[in-house]
Amino acid sequence: MKKQIFAGAMAAVMALSMAACGGSGAAATTAAASKAEETTAAAESQSGEEKKAEVSFETIKPGKLVIGTSPDFAPYEFYHIEKDGEPKLAGFDIAFAQKMADDFGLEVEFATMDFDGILMELQNGSIDLGISGFSPDPERQKVFDFSDIYYKGGQSFCVSKKNLDKYKGFEDFKGLAVGAQTGSIQYGLAEKNTPDANIIGLPKVTDIVSELTTGKLEGAFMETAVAEQYAKNYPDLAIAWEVPYDTEGSAVAVKKGNQALLDAVNAEIKALQADGSLDKFVTEAQELASDDANVYQGQLDENGKVKAESEGETTEAAAETTKAQ
Structure with a gap:
């Protein structure tokens, strides 16, 4: 009987001992895992901070990248009429700008206007970038900074x-x-x-x-x-x-002296050229622009709708305007 009691007691002690060992191991494993998670989180946080620092620049609106464009330049930028009848900005410049803003962690805001007003608005500080098929010719480079060429054309x-x-x-x-x-x-x-x-x-x-x-x-x-x-x-x-x-080629227009933003744009262009994204944007835009029945080029009305067809500026009136410039 005593042997049975002793044996039972020993079994209980051994069980408790084993449980204690197991508990100690689990605690050690949990602590190690917790420590590893903390280390990983710290590394990710540091990596995130470094990545954020790489694209650290000021924009005119916090959290937004405001881009000036003229949507009458298919396949660069234009409106495509969707199935619900609503016009949507499209084109490879638009896709490029959207991707760039996403990678910067910013919301994109497109400011549509006539082409000859974009650089003026950029100089006035109303927009962050001008993306509308700009060629970085020497005269423009005297007043604005331009990115690397992102699309070679003629x-x-x-x-x-x-x-x-x-x-x-x-x-x-x-x-x-x-x-x-x-x-x-x-x-x-x-x-x-x-x-x-x-x-x-x-x-x-x-x-x-x-x-x-x-x-x-x-x-x-x-x-x-x-x-x-x-x-x-x-x-x-x-x-x-x-x-x-x-x-021969198109570049992004940046306000003179905004080196941080210019560097970030150039880094993005390099990355999108390397992974083939820019070529993909061009191909998709050309295909979409071929759908002529659903393409609108020009400014929308005050309600964001396609303007009713009307007779545009006559050649005679344009000639007078040109003479006055």
Whole structure:
């Protein structure tokens, strides 16, 4: 009987001892895991702080990246009419800007305006960046900083398809109406290549295409990707030839002296080029812009709706405006 009691007592002691050992091991494991979690959390926090420091810059609105763009420049930027009938900003500039803001941990805000107003708003401090197919030409670089090239394009001269065989060179346009977007590189190319033409500056590329296809303009200067897109959607439009230009490509415009933001933009461009994102944005935008029936290029009305079709600025009025500038 005593043996049984002793044996039972010993068994109980051994059980308690084993339980104690097990409890001690679990406690040690829990403590180690807790310590590891703390170390990991600290490392992640430090990594997050370092990442945040890499894109540490001021924006005009806390938590937002305000970007100026002119949505009349498909496939760069335009409105696509969604299935519910609502216009949505689209284009590879828009996709690029959205991705950049996301990676910066900021909310993107697009400020849409006519092209020739973007750089003025940037200089005034109303927007953080100008993203609208800007070419970083030497004159602009005197006033603004520009990122690395994120899209390499070219410049083209367009005519009505029926006149493709009629014109052989720029010298044929002496005294004739030639169009280009006001405030653009293309306007400067018009002055350089067709100095004897009647150069008409219009605020939107859509106006230029309309005037060209209706015979009010004999020729027009356009960015190549834009010209190719319009040629797909307007059978009467054709690219006559490429226009020589030293700075072939688009860059992001940044206010002069904002080096931190410029560095962050350049780092983002490098990353998106490396992983193929920018090429993907271009392909998707070109496909979407080909859906001409659901593409709108221009400004929306005060209610955020597509403006009713109305007769745009006439060539005669534009000519008077150009003379006054």
